[in-house]
Amino acid sequence: MIHLAGICRTYQVGDQPVRALVDVDEEIREGEHVAIMGPSGSGKSTLLNVIGCLDRPTAGSYTLGGREVGGLDDSALTQVRRHEIGFVFQFFHLIPRLSAAENVELPMVFAGVPRRERRQRAAAAIAAVGLEERAAHLPEQLSGGERQRVAMARATIMRPALLLADEPTGNLDSKSGNAVLEMLDELSDNGLTLLVVTHNPKVAQRADRILFLVDGRIAKRVAGDQV
């Protein structure tokens, strides 16, 4: 489903190039559950942003579902992103002026889902992450872990074919973290392709396999039960 060949991403800071991704070759099949680990600054979020069509590689080719993504213009890229990919960002990116429930409804608004159905589905998703009593809160009226759970509910509400999660349990205690991971496992069992960036070996162990990034390169690949 995902085919990366020679992917590079270089940032420019003043006159200094920052080589965030270097020659990344990888194939991820439909329905796979892959974890991405590596030191802080090794390129994990950058890799996820490229795969999630939020960022274009500086070089190399990215084929998603058989289609060469690098060749798409911005509006086509936006379509792919909205319809096929769910994203849990490292720092959530909730809309400040929308409540938790309205944030979860947002992808459905874009997809033209009727209002009554949106309300029901958002309420169910919010309950699934244990936040019924916080549905009306704005993001700044939520704790860190509550915002993270809202981001998870929003990313999964359209049952996307591909879900990218950047440190989805980083702000969660073990109980709410496990609830989120079980939710992800269930989606994965139902055919979702799942990529999870994590620093937590317990989270990585649930994957079929793990990619280790070091200085922008894939340094190592292991099976899930070997971490």
Add this chain to the structure above:
Amino acid sequence: MIHLAGICRTYQVGDQPVRALVDVDEEIREGEHVAIMGPSGSGKSTLLNVIGCLDRPTAGSYTLGGREVGGLDDSALTQVRRHEIGFVFQFFHLIPRLSAAENVELPMVFAGVPRRERRQRAAAAIAAVGLEERAAHLPEQLSGGERQRVAMARATIMRPALLLADEPTGNLDSKSGNAVLEMLDELSDNGLTLLVVTHNPKVAQRADRILFLVDGRIAKRVAGDQV
């Protein structure tokens, strides 16, 4: 050094009160290293904000270094905060238009430290968290864990008497996380009073003792080696 008596903090969301802290009584002695754990939404960040003079309790009294803090007006509170307390926020709050080095310099600017000394001390602090090559980057040009480390360097640059850290290693791999924790241990050994909110038992174990919050109350207190 810190004396909390009957501390309550209630938020109002529409017509719903949210009791984030309920009757918190606690004493923290100078030089103690205390960890704060508890489920997502249990009031940990709220407690830290009250102790850090960023938020006022709805009820109860807070005595810091012998002085009743609740009676201070905003400008006096700001003075206390700037001169005596270092804070690592759950989501960092770096100034977007300032580079990593400039963010670290900021407390020294407020304290009137001369420019040359500021530059030297900021460079040393940035090197101590392994970010020499990222000193000129803006926050949006940094990875999540890099921003977290800049926040740590900024919070400790004035060697405050009290340091409050809200999930200081949540975005860090074990290597950079351990580097940060060793830095905190060293400050603690030198007399710093240290409060750390964490979901990670390994981080909590380094404390002298641990407070467990549940629904805004201190539900349990244990010694550091018992978690």
